[in-house]
Amino acid sequence: xxxxxxxxxxxxxxxxxxxxxxxxxxxxxxxxxxxxxxxxxxxxxxxxxxxxxxxxxxxxxxxxxxxxxxxxxxxxxxxxxxxxxxxxxxxxxxxxxxxxxxxxxxxxxxxxxxxxxxxxxxxxx
Numbered sequence: 243x244x245x246x247x248x249x250x251x252x253x254x255x256x257x258x259x260x261x262x263x264x265x266x267x268x269x270x271x272x273x274x275x276x277x278x279x280x281x282x283x284x285x286x287x288x289x290x291x292x293x294x295x296x297x298x299x300x301x302x303x304x305x306x307x308x309x310x311x312x313x314x315x316x317x318x319x320x321x322x323x324x325x326x327x328x329x330x331x332x333x334x335x336x337x338x339x340x341x342x343x344x345x346x347x348x349x350x351x352x353x354x355x356x357x358x359x360x361x362x363x364x365x366x367x
Contacts, residue, residue, distance in 0.1 A: 244268040244356045246338045251361030254328055258365070262323040264338030264358055271319040275347035278312065278323045279354075280334035280363075287337065291323060292347035301346050305331070328365045335360040 250262040262278065277292035291312040292301040300312050311324040321338065338358035341347050348354065 244340075246340060246356055246358035248336065248338050248358045248361040251336060251363045253364045253366060256329055256365055256367045258328050259324070259326045260328065260363060262325065262336055262338075262361060262363075264321045264323075266319045266321070266338075266340065269340065269342075269356070272316045273342050274340045274355075275343050275345065276312075276314055276321040277339040277341075277347040277354075278321075279337045279339055279351060280332075281337070281360075282334040285334075287351045289349035289351075290336070292349075293321065294346060295344065299346065301349075303349075325363070328363075330365050330367050333363060333365045335362050 245267045247265045254260055272295055275294050278290040279287050280290050281287040293312045293314055297314050309327045314321040337360045339354045340356040
């Protein structure tokens with residue numbers, strides 16, 4: 243049974259930082275591209291960042307480039323999202339995602355194989 247368990251969300255002031263973690267189990271982690279998506283109230287789930295199974299070629303949506311950093315530790319079956327300079331528009335539930343592929347993780351939510359349960363990130367102004 244595949245499980246992706248996120249942690250690290252919370253309430254932070256604008257300009258602050260948070261680090262999200264996603265611990266994976268029940269799959270061969272090093273065979274999966276990993277990513278983070280987010281969903282704000284009333285909006286569709288959107289791609290935030292992705293990383294290939296080797297840890298190379300991180301990919302980001304334009305609005306988070308230079309502020310967010312995705313990384314992974316294959317020895318610990320964990321993927322991270324370091325979020326700096328947080329803004330109000332970053333407020334959302336953040337989901338960990340996994341796809342078995344040698345390529346980049348898809349930016350389309352419909353293409354994701356496994357999802358975590360989500361963790362809330364709230365940025366106050």
